[in-house]
Amino acid sequence: MPRERRRPKIKSERVMLDAINRLIEIQVDRENYPEDFPPLPEIPAGRYHDLKFAAAEIRMWDSTWLFVALESELPSHGSYVLFERLGKSVIIIRGKDGVVRAMHNVCRHRATTLLDAPRGKATRLVCPYHAWCYSADGELVAVPEAQDFAGLVKSTRGLTPIRCENWRSMIFINMNPDADSLASFMEPASERSADFPLEGLIVKDIFTLEMDCNWKLAYHNFLEAYHLNSVHPKTLGPHLDSKAFVISLFGNGHTRLAARKRVGKSSSIYQDSGKVPPDFGDLFRQYSITIPSFPNFSAALDACGFGVQTFWPLGSRRSIMEVRIVGWKDSPEDPEYWQQIRKGFDDIVDEDIGLFARMQKGVESGATNLLLGCQEKALYWFEEELDRRIGVENIPAGLRVNQSLAGQVVRTA
Numbered sequence: 001m002p003r004e005r006r007r008p009k010i011k012s013e014r015v016m017l018d019a020i021n022r023l024i025e026i027q028v029d030r031e032n033y034p035e036d037f038p039p040l041p042e043i044p045a046g047r048y049h050d051l052k053f054a055a056a057e058i059r060m061w062d063s064t065w066l067f068v069a070l071e072s073e074l075p076s077h078g079s080y081v082l083f084e085r086l087g088k089s090v091i092i093i094r095g096k097d098g099v100v101r102a103m104h105n106v107c108r109h110r111a112t113t114l115l116d117a118p119r120g121k122a123t124r125l126v127c128p129y130h131a132w133c134y135s136a137d138g139e140l141v142a143v144p145e146a147q148d149f150a151g152l153v154k155s156t157r158g159l160t161p162i163r164c165e166n167w168r169s170m171i172f173i174n175m176n177p178d179a180d181s182l183a184s185f186m187e188p189a190s191e192r193s194a195d196f197p198l199e200g201l202i203v204k205d206i207f208t209l210e211m212d213c214n215w216k217l218a219y220h221n222f223l224e225a226y227h228l229n230s231v232h233p234k235t236l237g238p239h240l241d242s243k244a245f246v247i248s249l250f251g252n253g254h255t256r257l258a259a260r261k262r263v264g265k266s267s268s269i270y271q272d273s274g275k276v277p278p279d280f281g282d283l284f285r286q287y288s289i290t291i292p293s294f295p296n297f298s299a300a301l302d303a304c305g306f307g308v309q310t311f312w313p314l315g316s317r318r319s320i321m322e323v324r325i326v327g328w329k330d331s332p333e334d335p336e337y338w339q340q341i342r343k344g345f346d347d348i349v350d351e352d353i354g355l356f357a358r359m360q361k362g363v364e365s366g367a368t369n370l371l372l373g374c375q376e377k378a379l380y381w382f383e384e385e386l387d388r389r390i391g392v393e394n395i396p397a398g399l400r401v402n403q404s405l406a407g408q409v410v411r412t413a
Contacts, residue, residue, distance in 0.1 A: 013195035017283045020258045023246040033374065040380050041402045042369035047383070048214040049364045053399050054316040060295060060389040061086050063176040065185050067297045067310055068092055070324070071169040072202050074100055078123035078136050082115060083173065085312045085320075089113055090162055091125070092171060095137040102164035102173045103138045108157045125159070134159055168198040188251030188409075192291045195281050196301050197328065204305065204338045205325040209349070212357035215296065215319035216383075219311045221352050222290070222298045223247075223378035225259055231355065235348045238262065239269045240288055247378045248410045253294030253385025255378040258287045268304040270344040271337075292378065294385050305331060305341045317360060321349075381405050 033039075047053050068083045069092050080093035082105060089105040091114070105113045107127040114125045114134070124141075125134040133142035138159035146152060163174040165182035172182050179185075211218050221227070228242040244260035266272050267285045280303045283289070290300040296311040305327040312320045325342055332338075362368070372380050383401045392400055 012191045013281050013283050016191065016194075017281075017286070020246060020283070020287060023248075024244045024258070024260055027246050028244055037374050037377070037408065038404050040372045040374070040377070040404065042371050043380070043383055043401055044399045045363040045366070045369050046399050047401075048217055048360070049316050050399060051316055052396065054313065056390050056394050057313070057386070058086075059391060059394060060386060061175070063174070063179060064295055064389055065165075065172040065174050065179070065182050066295075067170055067293075067308075068102075068173050069171045070201050070203060070308075070326070071100070071166065071171060072200065073119070074171075076121070078121045080115065080122060080136075081119045082117070084118075088175070090173060091115060091159070092164065092173070093122070093136050096123075096135070097137070099137075100164060100166070100171055101138060102162040103159040104162065106160065107132055108140065108159065109143075114159075169201060170198065185252055186254075186293070189254035189256065189291070189293070192248075192250070192254070192256045193289065193301060196284060196289070200328055201308075201326040202329055202331070203324045204327050204331070205323075205342055207323055209321045209323065209353065210314070211319045211321060211353055212317070213319060213360040214316060214363070215311045215313040216386075217359050217363070218319050218321060218353075218356055219292075219296055219298070219382070220379045221356075222300075222309065223255065223257070223292055223382060224376045225257070226373065226375050228259075231351050232348060235344075235351060236269065239265050245375065247375065249377065249381045249405060249408050250410055253382055253389075255292050255381060257290040257292070257378065259290075260287055261285075268302050270302060270306075270341045271304040292382075294382060295389070305338070307345050317364075323349075377405065377408070381408075 069081045073079070073081055074092070074094040077094055077096050080091055083090040083092060090102050091105045092100060092102045094100050105115055107114055107129065109127065109130055109132045112127050112129040114127055115122060123136050125136070131144050132140065135141050138161060140154040140157045143149065143152065143154065163177055163179060165172055167182050167186050225240070225242050225245040228236050228240060239262060240259040241262055242259070246258050248256045250256070261267065267280065269288065284301060284303060288300060290298060292298045299308045300306055305325060308324040308326055310322045312322065314320055325338065325345065380401065384403055384405060387395055387401055
């Protein structure tokens with residue numbers, strides 16, 4: 001891995017490694033419930049199928065930062081990707097000035113969508129209905145028979161913009177024009193991966209998986225390792241020590257998961273030791289670090305390449321996982337290399353997805369609510385943040401979760 005891709009070594013890596021080592025030793029030696037951790041109340045099962053709760057979630061989706069693409073997916077003027085989730089259609093596109101912008105994929109004349117291919121290049125956005133034409137910056141530049149529109153001022157009729165900002169080469173959007181900045185949103189957990197080169201990631205594969213469960217149940221699965229030995233004994237079990245696993249909670253609903261890698265195993269769960277890049281620090285050699293970010297983002301960082309996942313609702317009982325398998329510009333070009341990483345990812349996720357429909361059936365049965373242990377605290381922290389974003393007052397009393405974990409939030413690395 002060439003040095004130019006690496007971020008400068010910073011103190012935070014050693015600080016984080018020492019902090020995680022201390023937490024791991026406490027966890028490995030623990031024989032009783034942690035004295036300083038509150039019991040977690042049950043989570044109402046209705047949160048995962050109730051239509052009113054699903055409707056209330058719209059408040060959250062419309063007012064938080066959502067990951068939509070990597071900078072490298074938009075290499076030049078006119079390069080775009082479409083975000084088509086949550087009933088929205090949004091163009092994320094690089095303008096002539098090099099700036100990446102987001103705008104509604106809706107003509108300002110008769111509301112026809114302008115683009116339908118999920119990704120591509122378009123330096124001009126021409127409506128297929130009446131040929132109104134917009135620049136890649138969203139400006140209205142041409143209107144056939146413009147004299148027919150009384151008082152038309154093209155400069156005021158550009159495509160409707162959406163907040164669009166960048167965090168370490170990752171592009172996020174926010175439907176709320178008055179939302180706090182992305183930097184502010186990510187700041188509580190900004191050092192979770194400070195020494196891992198997220199900049200310059202290149203998408204090697206992108207795909208989606210439909211799941212027969214509420215999106216939150218699917219996301220929960222990637223916020224804990226309690227199921228590692230029972231569900232993944234042959235895929236992850238040989239690589240990770242589920243007993244040496246710790247979770248840190250951060251502000252704004254973010255978390256960090258750290259699992260110690262087994263001695264003698266490769267630094268990568270996808271490739272053998274001979275192919276692991278040589279210049280990753282001790283933190284990422286000794287631990288598998290996952291960086292979930294509220295509301296639906298997760299990435300289990302791996303020096304050889306890894307999956308960037310987002311989870312989206314398809315109604316209250318179905319969902320979709322979007323996955324980008326990523327590497328770097330100087331990663332191996334050998335197709336077999338990336339096929340191996342994709343296969344490793346698929347093998348792990350297939351084991352998880354096979355259980356999701358059964359979980360959905362269970363929450364709809366009315367037989368029980370969800371009871372979490374202390375090593376599932378990231379799930380509860382996520383649910384707490386969800387209620388805060390929706391507004392607790394907007395959630396029926398029987399579907400709320402208690403606000404219990406504020407005292408557990410990590411203030412430093």
